[in-house]
Amino acid sequence: MKKILFAFLLIGTFIQCSKGDSSATFNLLSLEQNFGPQATEVPFEGQYTFFKDVSYGTKPQNKLDILLPSESDIKGVVLYFHGGAFLFGTKEDLYLSPSKEFVQALLAADIAVINAAYTFINDKQSEGVLTALEEGTQVIRFTESNAALMGIPSQQIVLAGISAGAGIAQWNGFRNETNESIRGIVASFAQSSYDLYEWEKLFSNYSVDSLRTKYEELDDLFTDFYNGDASEEKRALLDYRSFMDANDPSLYVFNPVYEDAFIDANDSLDFNVLFHSVKHADYLRQKALNVGLDFSGSYKEAPETFIKRVLSE
DSSP states (O other): OHHHHHHHTSSOBOOOOOOOOTTOSSOHHHHHHHHOSOOSOOSSOSSEEEEEEEEOSSSTTOEEEEEEEOSSOOOEEEEEEOOSTTTSOOGGGBTSTTHHHHHHHHHHTTEEEEEEOOOOTTSTTOOSHHHHHHHHHHHHHHHHHHHHHHTOOTTOEEEEEETHHHHHHHHHHTOTTTOTTEEEEEEESOOSOSOGGGGGGTSTTOOHHHHHHHOHHHHHHHHHHHTSOOOHHHHHHHOGGGGOOTTSOEEEEEOOBOOOOSBOTTSOBOHHHHHHBHHHHHHHHHHHHHHTOOEEOTTTOOHHHHHHHHHHO
16 A cells, blocks of 8 residues: 555645734634634744634544635635545645645635545544545535635635545535535546446456455455445445536646556556546546536646636636
């Protein structure tokens, strides 16, 4: 699993408190009454207000960080979910370069950031990947219910994440039940579906069941992912690509992994290729084309440019 760890830790970031300016569009005292005191350390300098480890649910992992621009009206908010194969990674990954610069660009553009942790699939309280996906829904509801308190305009939310986090963003962004306030989705190093049998359409010589028999690590991951067997009902519930339609938020997808072979020279699985191949991005883009959904990527614009654009439309 070392290859998974390397791939998912490529992008990330960490923060804590900065006193707000008098022109901020939120009341600091009200925020502290609801979220607790500001954190006393910050990962990088800047004019922003930072709250760390605010609870959005009842599980120990249900914590999020809030970064609010302090100098002018807030134009919207990005809800960010870290990567890690639903097995590792932390929200603090977001505060490391190059993701730190991404966060700084958003704050400089008067866009808030909410950075959330979630339950891993091997946790005792997990019921498979669906637990993390539904916790993404909880983060959306937390943001919607506290938007006025934070000075964030209603229905000005962008969902973003890397790898596993991109799956949380897509599952919630393409569901009619959860995307009413969502203006855009940024999916980096993304998977095209959480129906893992759909991947058989992407890779030559890829058979989920055959690979599970050969590679114990994949079989263990599969079992935890689906919390047991992958029934047709579970697979349909997790196939977020199939949810996509023309009325969904605009999609930005970025998968710069161009190798074809997901089994390396040592006959080991290359999870970076399997999880992050450009084939996943192409499969998502093809669906967007088919249904008439607006989409973008690095060939057109930077992710922060995409975010600024969809929040201004």
